[in-house]
Amino acid sequence: MSGKELEYIKQAFESNYIAPVGEFIDKFEEAVKNYVKIESALAVINGTSAIHLALRVLxxxxxxxxxxxxxxxxxxxxxxxxxxxxxxxxxxxxxxxIDPNLVEDAAKKEKPKALIVTHLYGQMAKIEQLRYLADKYGFYLIEDAAEALGAAYKNRQSGTFGDFGVYSFNGNKILTTSSGGVLASNNKEWIEKAKFLSTQAKETFLWYEHKEVGYNYRMSNILAAIGVAQMEVIDERVKRKREIFNAYKKKLSDVADFMPEIEKSRGNRWLTTLTFKDKEPLSVLKYLKKYGIESRPLWKPMHMQPVFKNAKAYVNGRSEELFKKGLCLPSGTQIKDKQIEFIINKVRECWISTEF
Ligand SMILES: Cc1ncc(COP(=O)(O)O)c(C=O)c1O
Known part of the structure; x- marks a missing residue:
């Protein structure tokens, strides 16, 4: 938390707007809009619901x-x-x-309606190429910038290149409302439609009239109050995340490769992620755990998940390799420099420890 959250929550309570309406929702949406420089934004209960709304609207x-x-x-x-x-x-x-060459192969063969591209761990995907492919092959582009608020390509913020951009404010993200999300677009009508769907698709009658299936996806005013306070510290959070990443990289580059940043982009370095040159990440994870240090494997690719066993995939082995070799290190902005030193020392010990 930044320090201002309780003050704003108190104001929300005093206004008695503790529902998914109230001035902090407007202020939060305004803050996100102004920060990323986009026409319209909608505050919702989480990033997943924002992606769902984008698909529905499209x-x-x-x-x-x-x-x-x-x-x-x-x-x-x-x-x-x-x-x-x-x-x-x-x-x-x-x-x-995501590999734009594979996207193009798939676009030619599959005639997709949309692409959901993730800006992974806060680093920009090759968004200019993807925008070009979306226009060339006529599919919608949804940017999953859930992890990437504050990341930019050519000084333009993540989430503003696509037809829709999505940000998550889940507890683990660079900013948080405990749970929350924002759907953003330069198309105001689409955001209006998403707002309608997020509030049970209630028609503008004096009574409750519904012609379409909607959802209860709107963010509460209380959580939006937290979000307003959080948005005030986005720049310092990105700065600190990048310092943490650089501190690890400086001392561990001989044993690991770190997630790259594409040219002309600046990631938010949400998590410091790396692949070890010659160590099993799970053995490092277990070693660190003994010292109270929590690390996590990289995401297991979706095409390897049982829930998606029937889905088609265009693969080249890269994500499977990353999953096998990679780890996320503690990256919370509250971490002290001394703690980073301690973690670095413990990671390095893995190379001399007899337990391996
Ligand atoms: C890449 C990515 N997409 C989507 C989500 C979903 O966001 P939420 O947890 O707010 O639903 C998350 C994170 O939680 C994420 O990391």
Missing amino acids: GIDEGDKVLASTFTFIGSATPILYQKAKPIFIDSDESWN
């Missing part, structure tokens, strides 16, 4: 093909199944993010 329906990053968190892809559409997973390239 008319993605039963049987439609949707390309998606395979190397991602599952919340990026399950909304495709909510719509009974068909996910087609696309592997990564050397950037760890």
